[in-house]
Amino acid sequence: MKRIYNWNNYNLKRNKEAIKNFNKNKNRKVNFQETEIYQKVRDIYAFTILMCQNKNENSNILDYGGNLMSHVNLVKKINTKNTKISIFNPYINKLKNKTNLKINFINNLKKIKDQKFDLTFLGSVIQYLKQINNLNGQSIILRSRYILITHTPVNFSKEIIFVKQENAKNLYQTVYPLEYIEKKLLKNKFKIIFKSINDFKYLGIRKKYNNVFSTNILFKKK
Secondary structure, eight states, rough: OOOEEEEEEEEHHHHHHHHHHHHHHHTTTTTOOTTTHHHHHHHHHHHHHHHHOOOOOEEEEETTOOOOTTTTSSSSTSTTTTEEEEEEETTTTTTTOOSSSSEEEEGGGGGGGOOOOOOEEESOGGGGGGGGGTTTTTTHHHHHHHEEEEEEEEEEOOOOOOEOTTSSSTTTEEEEEHHHHHIIIIIEEEEEEEOOOEGGGGSSSSSSTTTTEEEEEEEEOO
């Protein structure tokens, strides 16, 4: 019998870690430094939020498939007073926001079906979705001004790759081609305005695919 990765336990663990990290910042003048890949991808996320803010520093963010961890270190980097964040994740029933950030946990997309977001954030999530061409909430994502993908394996050739993740049990990744993401997920309605790659060791897959990279990509509505 094939075992399924327990996303509920993963998100509960990450939420506890996030609260600890948030508390580290309380008496600091600058943000604490995150380790490995996270310092880079969190900075990209923070700068993207700044791009989204209007003259009153308002921004409305959708974190699709994430948890609290991506957001807690923003407070010492940028002004988050008028930043509203909706975290959609079907595995966050018991998560609590013990921060001063304006964060709303959502496990049902009907609650935000009529909202329009400045930014949809897809932080290391696309590779765990079996289908992105008919994604739940795709119409909400497509109404965003910007879409940011971080820490995500992307194939720069045309093959869809299904592969076991090496650093976690019972976890598999689907590596989508960039063109497939642009066409099937984003319906060719967005253009790339920034892209970068991360060290391959953070992909969690064997280094045998020459055209697969851990990527950070920012899309803007055409």
